[in-house]
Every structure is written in structure tokens, then in C-alpha cells.
Amino acid sequence: MNITQQGASPRSPAHISRCVVCGGAGGEPVWDVAKSPIHPFRPPEAAGSQAGFGCLHIVRCDSCGHLYNAAFDPLGADDLYGAFVLTNVPVSPSMVKAVEGTAESILRHAKPRPVVLEVGGGGGALSMLLAETASEVHLVEPSRALSPDRFAGTKVTFHQSMFPTTTLTGKVFDVIVCRQVLEHIPDPNPFLKSLRAQISDDGIAYIELPSAEYIYVNRSVVDFHYPHVHFYRQPHLEALFARAGFAVVETIDVKNGHDTAFVLRPVAASDVRPAIIKDDPNFVADMAKRRAYGRERLTGITGSIGLYGANAYSQSLFGVYPDFAAYSAMFDDTPMYVGHQVYGPAIDLPIGPPSVEKLLPLGAVIVTAYLHDLVIARKVRALGFKGPIYTVRTDSLAGNGEQPPSLFA
Numbered sequence: 001m002n003i004t005q006q007g008a009s010p011r012s013p014a015h016i017s018r019c020v021v022c023g024g025a026g027g028e029p030v031w032d033v034a035k036s037p038i039h040p041f042r043p044p045e046a047a048g049s050q051a052g053f054g055c056l057h058i059v060r061c062d063s064c065g066h067l068y069n070a071a072f073d074p075l076g077a078d079d080l081y082g083a084f085v086l087t088n089v090p091v092s093p094s095m096v097k098a099v100e101g102t103a104e105s106i107l108r109h110a111k112p113r114p115v116v117l118e119v120g121g122g123g124g125a126l127s128m129l130l131a132e133t134a135s136e137v138h139l140v141e142p143s144r145a146l147s148p149d150r151f152a153g154t155k156v157t158f159h160q161s162m163f164p165t166t167t168l169t170g171k172v173f174d175v176i177v178c179r180q181v182l183e184h185i186p187d188p189n190p191f192l193k194s195l196r197a198q199i200s201d202d203g204i205a206y207i208e209l210p211s212a213e214y215i216y217v218n219r220s221v222v223d224f225h226y227p228h229v230h231f232y233r234q235p236h237l238e239a240l241f242a243r244a245g246f247a248v249v250e251t252i253d254v255k256n257g258h259d260t261a262f263v264l265r266p267v268a269a270s271d272v273r274p275a276i277i278k279d280d281p282n283f284v285a286d287m288a289k290r291r292a293y294g295r296e297r298l299t300g301i302t303g304s305i306g307l308y309g310a311n312a313y314s315q316s317l318f319g320v321y322p323d324f325a326a327y328s329a330m331f332d333d334t335p336m337y338v339g340h341q342v343y344g345p346a347i348d349l350p351i352g353p354p355s356v357e358k359l360l361p362l363g364a365v366i367v368t369a370y371l372h373d374l375v376i377a378r379k380v381r382a383l384g385f386k387g388p389i390y391t392v393r394t395d396s397l398a399g400n401g402e403q404p405p406s407l408f409a
């Protein structure tokens with residue numbers, strides 16, 4: 001893959017024409033972004049390139065109410081996930097603690113010394129933690145940023161591949177972990193069936209993904225970004241799970257309800273009719289208001305703006321306000337991101353750690369890593385920044401106590 005060539009060919013605006021939950025065609029337009037960055041960042045040699053963008057045409061299925069990006073290009077998936085830089089690597093004590101909590105939640109349901117499969121494990125932090133208890137761990141992850149030597153001396157076997165992979169054909173697992181993957185997959189039905197096919201009769205699956213309920217309740221703007229194809233509500237997921245042959249054993253709120261984890265056990269597949277969810281008539285109008293308010297807020301800031309957190313949410317922001325370019329700094333604490341640049345249709349910005357020299361001249365800081373906004377706001381204040389700090393969070397925590405106010409409210 002050459003990262004600078006993606007999206008160079010013109011593509012039709014609709015790529016997913018049928019709802020994966022109910023099979024229905026047609027949907028109400030919810031959220032459109034003409035040029036959304038496909039990746040959270042890219043190398044400096046790609047600067048200025050008009051490739052590397054995709055279209056968001058989020059629709060709500062006319063039949064069942066499922067939300068998805070009908071403009072997602074399924075053919076680009078290999079490009080999207082073979083990226084050379086790992087994202088979501090734990091960089092703070094609270095992030096490491098979260099991974100430990102996940103391992104505990106999984107092992108609580110698993111038999112002793114289980115054989116574990118993790119699908120899409122990013123940097124492998126969870127796999128390595130699970131390996132301390134498991135008899136074997138297999139990590140299937142397409143990123144070319146990972147190499148087997150990262151796992152030397154551990155019980156983790158690394159398979160650089162999309163799932164399913166031929167290197168594990170016929171093998172069954174006591175525990176299958178799949179975090180933050182399902183929402184990226186254009187057609188979840190065969191994927192879930194493949195997971196089901198590799199679980200032992202008394203095994204469990206742990207599937208974690210963002211909650212569409214969170215987006216609805218909080219009118220969250222930045223949770224619509226290119227890599228996520230589907231925004232699942234819980235009753236729809238339960239229908240997909242049942243169809244693949246999984247029953248829900250436990251549902252766990254993750255990151256204060258931003259994400260949901262499902263502990264599943266294998267059962268006989270059953271063709272459950274998905275729930276029809278046609279509530280919340282004001283959702284589309286409310287989202288448009290947030291978008292307009294965010295623009296007003298951005299253009300009202302005096303001086304240049306620093307962003308904090310090179311991730312899917314900064315990616316989303318660059319797509320939503322493509323012509324706004326008053327940003328002069330992109331901060332992130334992940335050492336591996338240094339040397340890369342975040343980008344939008346009109347901007348490329350190098351990523352680097354925060355510094356007093358870069359922070360103090362700024363007119364405002366916007367925390368794009370909003371799930372960590374409190375910690376980041378404190379850090380920015382501790383470095384001596386006295387100007388306004390906003391977060392891209394839109395839930396009820398925004399503006400409470402030390403938590404920065406929302407850019408969109």
C-alpha cells in the first residue's frame with residue numbers, strides 16, 4: 001500500500017446499499033461529510049495530497065433504524081487497516097489500568113488457563129496481559145506496524161492478517177476477544193459466523209464496540225468518522241449475535257457508556273427478527289445545530305488553536321470543518337506518532353508532545369482525545385496555559401468542574 005494514493009480514483013457515493021441488520025434498502029440522511037480523512041495521520045511526504053479522504057453519508061435505515069455510513073468503501077478496508085503506525089497504544093497510567101480491567105472482565109468468565117484468540121488487538125497490550133494467565137494466545141492483526149519480535153519471549157503468537165486467517169483454520173479457542181473491530185467491518189454477519197466457528201462449546205467471546213446509544217443520547221459529533229462503518233444499537237447487535245449463534249451472558253459499560261462490551265457464549269444460531277427502533281425524531285436537526293455551533297465557536301476564537309489528541313476525533317473534526325485552518329499545533333503523548341502529521345482537506349500539522357513554547361502563544365486548546373480530556377486539561381494548565389480549553393465531548397461531563405466545556409454546546 002502507498003498511503004498517498006488512497007482515494008485517488010473517483011468512487012460512487014453509495015457503497016453499502018442494504019442494511020446489514022434487517023436487509024432493508026434506503027435510509028434517512030443523518031450526517032454528511034464530503035472529505036473526511038481516512039487515517040488519523042499520514043507521513044509528511046503525503047502533505048497537501050488530496051488523496052486519503054473518504055465520504056461520510058451516514059443514514060438511518062428506513063426499516064429498522066440502524067445507523068451506518070452508506071458511502072463506506074469496502075474495497076479500501078485492507079488499506080485502512082494495514083497502516084504502518086499503531087493507534088490506541090496505552091500511553092498513560094489510566095489507559096494501562098483500563099487494559100487490566102478488561103483482562104479481568106474476560107478472565108472472570110473463562111476457564112483456567114484458556115486458549116485465547118484476539119482479533120484486531122492493535123499493539124497487543126491486552127494479548128500480552130492475557131498471556132500471563134492463558135496457556136496460549138493468538139493475536140490476529142493486519143497492521144504492518146507490528147512484527148513478531150514484539151512478542152518474543154511471551155506466549156503470544158502473532159498472525160499478521162485480517163480475520164479469519166488460514167494459519168488458524170480448524171483451531172478452536174476457549175476465549176475469543178474482539179475489541180473495537182466489529183464497527184469497522186462492512187458486513188458483520190460472515191465475520192461473526194467466522195468467530196463463532198472457532199469457539200469451543202464451553203468457550204466465551206468478548207466483543208467490545210462503541211455504543212450508538214451514546215451518540216444518540218449525547219448528540220456526539222466526532223464519533224462519526226470514516227473508519228467506523230456501523231453505529232450499532234444494542235437490540236440490533238443482539239439480533240446479529242443470535243443469527244451467528246451467540247447468546248449474551250453479560251453486558252458491560254466501558255468508558256462511562258461510550259462503549260459496550262458483550263460477553264457471549266455459543267448457542268445454536270437462530271434467525272431473530274431485529275427490533276425496529278424508530279424513535280428520536282429530533283436527532284438529525286440537533287446534530288446539525290451542534291455542527292453550526294461548533295463552527296461559530298471555532299471562528300470566534302482569537303489567535304491560533306492547538307489540538308490535543310491525534311486520533312479518530314481530530315480526524316472527524318478536520319472533515320466536519322474542512323476549510324477551517326487556524327490550527328497551529330497538534331499535541332499527542334504517543335512517542336510513535338512523532339514524525340507523522342494530522343491532515344484535513346486544507347491542512348497538514350506535525351504531531352508532537354506538548355511544550356511550553358508551543359502552548360503559551362495559543363489562543364485556545366481543543367482536546368480531541370476527549371475520553372481523556374480531564375487529565376489532558378490538567379496537564380495543559382500545569383504547563384502554564386491560561387487561555388480557554390475546550391473538549392469535543394458533548395456528554396453531561398463537559399463543563400463540569402475541571403472538565404473543559406464542549407466545543408459544540
Ligand SMILES: [Zn+2]
Nearest residue numbers: 019022061064
Ligand atoms: Zn435496517
